[in-house]
Amino acid sequence: MNLFKYSAPSTFYPLAGKLASGFAIASVLLVVIGLYMSFFVAPTDYKQGEGYRIMFIHVPAAWMSMFIYIIMAGWAAAGMIWRTRLSSMMASSLAPTGAIFTFIALWTGALWGKPMWGAWWVWDARLTSELILLFLYIGYMALESAIDDPRRAARACGLLALVGVINVPIIYYSVQWWNTLHQGSSIKMNEGGGLDASMTDIMLWTLLIMTVAFWFYTIAVALTRVQRIILERESNTAWVKQMLPQEDK
């Protein structure tokens, strides 16, 4: 199979549709399993009682907010280096979902912080750098909609995405670099190369299932959004005109 074939919007469009359906179904299944485990299988935490169950969406959402940014910046970089049209479209299709997960991480963090710390919000390193991530996503989308020419927009947004990448390690290591109210990483590598988790195995599994579910959700939504972006940019091309009579039902 020639993978480069799919770097052309015309061949990628139908593939994206098929993949999106598959990932959407898988994501719904995993969310159902994940929710069941979050509420009925995972035990009560000995320190935080039932309130800790917020973790099962807070941590995956926070991870996704950072993963998505890195992938978005990667696509933006690819678009700037190789000038491939599809790359910058992929970057654009990820930004709104990244912004949503960043907001969810902040929102669930506030609702977790209030009962555990007694504060909805504190200006510490972890929370502040995550808020900056939200502004980066919003800035990316605002910049894109402010520039009419798609190629100039892609270059400006690509630059913003790349500069903003510096914020991701700052978020990740903030709990080690500075004194913060935020608890340390839920899962981290130990010196022997294994994983240390500050929770029981069943909690860890629930967390991982929810994370994969959020991944699949992101892939499904971003692929559907990129289909729309492809259609918008390529609406005058022959392949779109050929496809329309079949798709427009």
Add this chain to the structure above:
Amino acid sequence: MAEWFAMGGHGLYVWGSYAVTALFMIVESILVVRQKRTLLQRLGRMMRMNSEVE
């Protein structure tokens, strides 16, 4: 059941988190599908209009 909903006194925080997350994810997925469909319909209409003119 009521005890389960109370989440050990943290019900508001737990359900407030899950509800907003669900709301955002459901609304976003409906929006992306609808936006794509609307665009397809608009492009289809434009194409038919053009072919009638010709």
